[in-house]
Amino acid sequence: MSKRRITQETFDAAVRENMEEFEMDPDEALREAVEQFESQGVDLSCIVKVVPAASSDDNQEEQTHEVLQALESLRIGSDTAALPDATADIKCFTEQCSLGFAQRYLAAQKGAYPVILSYCKKSVEERDCALAGLSALAALTDGQPDLLDKEGQQFLVDVLQKYQADSSVTCVAICAVRHCCIKHEQNRQDLVKGGMLPLLTCAIMRHSGCAVLVKEASWALRAMTFDDDVRATFGHAHEHAKSIVLEHNGLKILIEAAKAHLSNTSALSELCATLSRLAVRNEFCQDICDLGGLKFMMTLLADSYESPELVRQVLSAIRAIAGNDDVKDTVVNAGGVDLIVIAMNRHINNPAVCEQACACLSVLALRKPNNCKVIVENGGVIAAVQAMKIHPGSVNVQKQACMLIRNLVARMRNYCQQILELGAEALICQAVQTHEDCGDIGKAALRDLGCKVELRELWTGKHGSITN
Known part of the structure; x- marks a missing residue:
């Protein structure tokens, strides 16, 4: 309700x-x-x-919120004041919008978008003013992508073309693009048609040394591959991912950018997250491997195991590209299983890391008996069972651990007794009882372990007459 x-x-x-x-x-x-x-x-x-605060003229009868005071000043001065004179108001407006969604929502309800877009268009020739205007636009549209219209879409494309050499302006403009593409399929499609993808990939190449911009542009590219707008019947997430890879050399650009920021865990996390979103075809998974992406990720997993967020994103990326059966073997042969288990044990109290580690091992085990042997011998099952014990309330950890156990024993029944001796049966039963989403995969794991499991009959197949 x-x-x-x-x-x-x-x-x-x-x-x-x-x-x-x-x-x-x-x-x-x-x-x-x-x-x-x-x-x-x-x-x-x-x-x-x-x-509400008193208005600037100290009239106590006229009290309003600061974000609306700044907006009103911008509205009044839009036709008369010179651009530099409005800088204080535009910065105040941006600061107020950055305080929280409620401030942004109130401003939008009072007609802020056309005022801010008008300021942006007027200030486009003045670099500092353009930067201030774009910052306000990015702040206002955070969580409110519906505000962007055709005029705004074209402005963002134009300003990115105009300021290609300016990393600061480019970064803020891309931030606005990202905000307008999250949970808004039509904006994504319109911006892609308008030429946004090459602007984003070229920004990463041109400013490869700027970690903040690389992270922002990578995030924006990833947003283009989302399928998160419940209003859209059909999305173009897959098409956008293919375009980024095939038409704009996205995989190589992102991998090279990652190599340039080895000490920046935030940028590396975002680049790995974007790579995982682009691994939508079997050949793309192999391409990431051939371009040195897998080797790079394995090095990150070995050298940056202290950062749980980076570990989580690296595991997610390895999980994505291991959808390719040849890449599965490459990961295992390169010692990937040992690194994954070490990472999971190191962050055993972090449910997000445990979820991705179990999911990664589960993918490596799928249809690969030899890989199953390596996972068991390297303590993968022990780590997964321990994760289930520590995180009984995390449906994702429970589900992925059940999936891993099921994949391990589906073709290698000789491991059943060893896994049961670790207490897997009771943990899986608990997961099935606690989490509805674990029902099917949990029961499948119990069945393949040789345990007694009650399978609910969805249809009895009773015969009956057919009437016209």
Whole structure:
């Protein structure tokens, strides 16, 4: 059941009433209003929970939120003030939007987008002003991709073409692109048609030494491969991934960029995440391997095992490219199983790492009896069982561990007793009972382990007459 919503004006009126009628101080009045509405089941996620400030002319009757004060100043000065004179207002607006989604939502509701886009277009010839305008646009569209229109799409393409040599402007413009592409299929398709993909890949090549820009552009490329807009019946995620690889040499560009930032775990994590999104075809998986990507990831896993986020993303990338059966063997022959198990044991208390490690081992074991032998001998099962014990509430850890056990014994029944002696049966039964999503794979694992399992009959196949 969806929660009730109220307007900002209704919330502010309640705060004001608490102050005027009940003589509460501002903090108490605000706290009381929040508690009152939350007790009534009202969703306050889009409400600015701050006492409105007095307007700039000190008129106490005209109180409003700072983000709206900055917006009003921009609106008033849009036709009269010179661009440098509006810099303070545009920066104040950006700072307010960066405080939280509620501020951005309120600004958008009061018509901020056309004001900010107008400022951006007027300031495009002045580098510092253009940077300030793009920062405001990026902040405003964070979580609000629906704001972007055709005019805005064309502006982003134009400004990236104009400022190709400027890393700062390019980085902020790409940030705005990313914000407008998350959970918005139409924006993705329109921007790709408008020539955005080569602008992103060229930005990575041109500014390969700038870790912040490389990370931002990689993130934007990854956003182009998302299928996260529930309003879209069909997405172009696969087509965009293919285009990035085949038409814009994306795999080589990303791998070379990663090699240039060996000490930046944040950038490396994002590059690995993007590579995993591009491994959508068997030949792409092999290409990543041939370009040195797999070797690079294995080195990262060995040298950067202290960073759980980087380990998680590297494991996710190896899992993706190991969809290719030849790459599976390459990973195992290069000592990958040992590295994965070490990483999982090192971060055994991190459910995200355990999930990806189990998933990675599960993929390596699929249809590969020899790989199963290596996984068992290198302690993969012991680590997976330990992860199940430590993270009983994590459905993803439980599911991937069950999948790993099932893949190990599906073709190698001689490992059943060894795995059962580790206590796998009780853990799998617990996972099946606790997590609905573990039902099918958990029961399959129990069945292949030789355990007694009750399989529910979905259809009895009873005969009956057919009537016209």
